[in-house]
Amino acid sequence: MSNKLEGFSSSASSFNADMDFAFWLHVWISVALFLSVVVPMFYFAWKYRADKVKNEDVGNLTHHTGLELTWTIVPIIAVMIFFYYGNTTMQMFRTMPAESQSIVINVEGSKWKWKYEYPANASGYVHKIGGVFKKPVMDENGKVIEPGTMGISALYVPVNTNIILKMSAPLDDVIHSYYIPAFRMKEDVVPGRTTKQWFNANQVGEYDVECAEYCGTLHSYMYSKVVVMEKDEYNAWFNSTQETPKGNFAKTGDSLLRDNGCKQCHAIEKDTRLIGPSLKTRFSKEQVLDVIKNGQDQFGYPMGAMPAGLALGKDAEEIAAYVAGGMKGQQPASFSACSSCHGEDGKGMGGMSPNLVGYDATLLSQVFKHGKEGTIGRMPAYPDMTEEDISLIAEYLDKNK
């Protein structure tokens, strides 16, 4: 990735010529207006500087019809030109082509990733792509050791085709803005609303997409790409079940955690805290103590709610240390207060209650379905997670303990 936005100085979409013309027209008229005020100002300041003018030399001009007409008519014309070109370019952006003659793609922007959902193809398959941008890893001198990747966060479109983007953000998210500098196109993406923007790309290539509305700590990594392809190439991919035109991205526990943005809140490899708890270990002692003290009722396990106050004082401390330590070593006798529901081994008795030792698929699907509000913060729900993805993640987290 270069520092320059890809395609910025190209004419990659049908908007570019008009948009650039309107832009430069505004710039040059503004420059002319600026000079018409500032140049005479300096000239007169110099010409009538104090040591050259005696008070009695100053004439008293009450009005000058020619000048007054000029400074009224010229700005009116300038403003009318601004309005004309501003309005026609805006109309161009805001007049959507007919949906029947376009490809309509749903775009979702959320903290901090872009996702794309295509219409069903000939065999009924729906392409869903997108995910988070992976940060480049840099050493302390700012040298890139491992380049970042776009993951699979790219919007694939055919050349010379009207594309309509229907964009939204989840209700509990914030405002983003979908910006393709190379296409001169930008539109807000607002929770609970559908905004539309269209474009017609006329040059095959790859172009940067950015979020142009400050949306939180990782806003600057809310990147994606538009990949403009030849029509045949696009259609061949679209009618296939290949994840992307560049092939399938083998899903792994690790890539799922990356593409779903888990890694933005959870440390996985090392036991450090980001926004959420590290998924290297199951619980901290404080978390277990909190649940023992206050009980918990969020997940809807067959056992129902966990009542508060099942252990007190020293017993609670002892249990919490044991559970947080991964239930290794000698089991304290007081754990009998827990084993009736969580099992002797703490593994939840086959899904009746949460596994306290590891992240199994049952636990993850409860967490994805309901999210979790705890002492640490709020874990968002992921209602669309598939069973296959859940078991890959569970396996990965279990192996990684």
Ligand SMILES: [Cu+2]
């Ligand atoms: Cu954003």
